[in-house]
Amino acid sequence: MHxxxxxxxxxxxxxxRLEDPQEVNHLSRVLRLHSGDECELINGCGAxxxxxxxxxxxxxxxxxxxAYSQSSPTGRSRITLVCALPKKSVFDDIIEKCTxxxxxxxxxxxxxxxxxxPSNDAAGRMNARFKSVVISASKQCKRLWFPRIHPVIPLxxxxxxxxxxxxxxxxxxxGGERVFLHDALRGRxxxxxxxxxxxxxxFTSRExxxxxxxxxIAVSLGDTVLRIETAAIAVVAYARLA
Amino acid sequence: MHxxxxxxxxxxxxxxRLEDPQEVNHLSRVLRLHSGDECELINGCGAxxxxxxxxxxxxxxxxxxxAYSQSSPTGRSRITLVCALPKKSVFDDIIEKCTxxxxxxxxxxxxxxxxxxPSNDAAGRMNARFKSVVISASKQCKRLWFPRIHPVIPLxxxxxxxxxxxxxxxxxxxGGERVFLHDALRGRxxxxxxxxxxxxxxFTSRExxxxxxxxxIAVSLGDTVLRIETAAIAVVAYARLA
Numbered sequence: 001m002h003x004x005x006x007x008x009x010x011x012x013x014x015x016x017r018l019e020d021p022q023e024v025n026h027l028s029r030v031l032r033l034h035s036g037d038e039c040e041l042i043n044g045c046g047a048x049x050x051x052x053x054x055x056x057x058x059x060x061x062x063x064x065x066x067a068y069s070q071s072s073p074t075g076r077s078r079i080t081l082v083c084a085l086p087k088k089s090v091f092d093d094i095i096e097k098c099t100x101x102x103x104x105x106x107x108x109x110x111x112x113x114x115x116x117x118p119s120n121d122a123a124g125r126m127n128a129r130f131k132s133v134v135i136s137a138s139k140q141c142k143r144l145w146f147p148r149i150h151p152v153i154p155l156x157x158x159x160x161x162x163x164x165x166x167x168x169x170x171x172x173x174x175g176g177e178r179v180f181l182h183d184a185l186r187g188r189x190x191x192x193x194x195x196x197x198x199x200x201x202x203f204t205s206r207e208x209x210x211x212x213x214x215x216x217i218a219v220s221l222g223d224t225v226l227r228i229e230t231a232a233i234a235v236v237a238y239a240r241l242a
Numbered sequence: 243m244h245x246x247x248x249x250x251x252x253x254x255x256x257x258x259r260l261e262d263p264q265e266v267n268h269l270s271r272v273l274r275l276h277s278g279d280e281c282e283l284i285n286g287c288g289a290x291x292x293x294x295x296x297x298x299x300x301x302x303x304x305x306x307x308x309a310y311s312q313s314s315p316t317g318r319s320r321i322t323l324v325c326a327l328p329k330k331s332v333f334d335d336i337i338e339k340c341t342x343x344x345x346x347x348x349x350x351x352x353x354x355x356x357x358x359x360p361s362n363d364a365a366g367r368m369n370a371r372f373k374s375v376v377i378s379a380s381k382q383c384k385r386l387w388f389p390r391i392h393p394v395i396p397l398x399x400x401x402x403x404x405x406x407x408x409x410x411x412x413x414x415x416x417g418g419e420r421v422f423l424h425d426a427l428r429g430r431x432x433x434x435x436x437x438x439x440x441x442x443x444x445f446t447s448r449e450x451x452x453x454x455x456x457x458x459i460a461v462s463l464g465d466t467v468l469r470i471e472t473a474a475i476a477v478v479a480y481a482r483l484a
Contacts (some may be wrong), residue, residue, distance in 0.1 A: 074465055100472045103466060141466040181483045221346060222482055223316055224383040230342045230475075236484045237476035241423045241465055 001050075002031055003139045006041040009049050011068040018061040022132070028056050036155055038066065043174040044138065044146035046071045073145045077180040078192040079239045080167075082158050084114050084199035087226045092133050093227050099137040099147055099235045107158050112209060113199045121221040123152055155196075155207060162194050169216035171196040172231055175206050181235065185242060197228055197236045243292075244273055245294045248283040251291050253310040260303040260333040265428040270298050280308065284379065286388035289382045315387050320434040321481045322401050322409075326356050326441035328470045334375050336471050341389055341480045346396035349392040351400050353449060355441045385426070397438075397448060397449060401456055404436050413438040413448050414473055421464040423477065436478055437477045439470055 004023045017025055027033050035056055041049040041063075047070050051063040060158075080100055085108045087092060093152070095106060110117045118126055130149045138146055153161075163169060168191045170184055185193070196203070198213060212218055221231060260266055260283075269275050277298055283291040283305075290313050292396040323340055325334060327350045328436045339347060352359045356362045360368055382389055395403075403413060410433045412426055427435070438445075443470060445453070454460055463473060 097472045097475070098466050100466055101476060102466065141468065143466050222324050223343065224342055224385050226383065228341075229372075230339045233339070233472075233475055234343060234479035234483065237479045239478065241480045242484070 001038060002027070002033065002042050003042060003142070005044065005135045005139065006049075007043050009041055009043040009047045009068070011070070014065045015054070015067075016063060018063060021059070024059065024061055026060060027053075027126060028058070042138065042142075042144055044135070046073065046144050048144055055132070059091055063168070071144050079236050080107065080192070081193040081196060081197065081236055082109055082147075082155075082162065082164065083197040083232050084111045084155075084203075084217070084228060085118075085152055086115075086199065087115075090229050092129065093118040094232045095130055095147075095149065096137045097233045099134055099143065101143040101236045102143075102237050102240045103147050105148045105150065107156050107162075108152045110152060111155045111199050111224045113201045114206045115199075116144045118152060120145055138193050149171045156210075161209060161214055163214040163216075167192045169194045169196070169211065169214065171198075171203070171208060171211045171216045171218050172221045172226075172235065173198070173218045174202050174225065175205070175218060176208065176218055178218045181219045181221060181238060182242070184217040184219045185239070193239050195239070196230075197232045197235070199227060243273065243282050244269070245284060245384070247286065247377045247381065248291075249285050251283055251285045251289045251310070253307075253312075256307045257296070258307075260305060260306060261301070262299075265390045266301065266303055269295075269303060269385070270300070276402070284380065286377070286386075288315065288386050290386055291399050293446050302394060311384050319481060321324045321405065321437040321478055322434070323439065323474055323478055324349045324351055324397075324421065324436060325405065325439040325474050326353045326397075326470065327360075327394055328441065329357075332471050335369065337372055337375045337389075337391065338379045338473045339471075339475045341376055341385060342383040343475070343478045344385075344482045345389050345478050347390045347392065348402050349404075352394060352398045353441050353444045357441075357445045359392060367384040368394060386392040388467075398452075401453060405456040405458075409434045410437050411436045411453065411456065412477070412478065413440075413445070413450060413453050414438070414463045414468075415460045416444050416467065418450065418460055419445070420460045423461045423463060423480060424484070426459040426461045427481070429445055435481050437474075437476045439477070442470060444448055 006018055035053050037053050041051055050067040052066055053061055054064055057063040081103050134146050168188050248260055270336050284292055290308040294308055296306055297304040323345050340396050376388050410430050
């Protein structure tokens, strides 16, 4: 059954109108659903509504609630990905795949070796695009709780925000003293993991040392040099599947 | 230092000529290296040669050997990925990322729900493209042993070829009785793993039952429905990092 995003859902509202232009367009023009058809709605916060379409117009769709359920967040661990901002489409790919793999938060960061920090305008457009990637990936993979995508911030700010008690900070790094990822996470099966993925050319020694001084565990991801997106997807996949 | 592919390398040949059009073009026109510059050559079978450029011509480059080493294949386990052939560029992405992550063999297969089996001509072009993705990813991630990419074959043929003693066959599947991936691989840390990734819409029950009857372990990769490429990258990442 097709699934659409509708931020305001309630079990008590039996009839309501969908007005989001992207979702209405997808429903009526791309998938060509008609009145009488059923579909599912999600709000990104655990709700799943089955609805019947009453009227399908160009700009809106009136629907009737058939069934409603609210799920709790699942997942034994809580996974945060702090990732140096790479070139445009690569970050979309990271958001898409990590959403499928159950990441809870993604924090794009500016590091010393990040090529360009986005302007305010560009950052606004970027956030809107990231949100649409999350919605689309969540619909496709049947995820009910959306991950939170933070605005772009400097690495130091992210460290300040995340280096708190009880969180396991992990920094895959190409240099220095490191342990294997599975040793770093062993014995912490229900933990809160924060992974720091560096830019092309890796974190600088200063950045990595700062992180290790704040308690981060430097790990090796093996013999080869992974691209940003491969490293990001690999650590999230590992944390999900371990 | 820039790295190029040169299939025939020998520690005994001090002067030789590079003639592969793609590699020569990349060296001379894209990166604009000159005589006197040094670079590295790999043959995909563990050799790493450092060479000095003597003459850079349009069609060829004459080089002089500076250093030569031969490495053994690393990796505690041996990872084979049998993957339903998805749409064009998606498989390139799977090959690229799994090459970085240390996959040893990739077997693209035709399943009951695979949309189109390629014609002989298309299969030939596809194999050539797969090879160039392997070369490019291996250069980028500093991998010295290339993974083997098999030609496209029917799933049954792949199962016949791979369901042998000593191999751990794993099939992530959306239905039926399943265990967690980490339980399936537990206690087999030095094993030979063969992962079967189904097409969009998953394997049919008949295909999955056949695999399970041949000894494959059906596993769950979590609560969400992963795209083909996400599932493929996730299992290879897990096997590499576990």
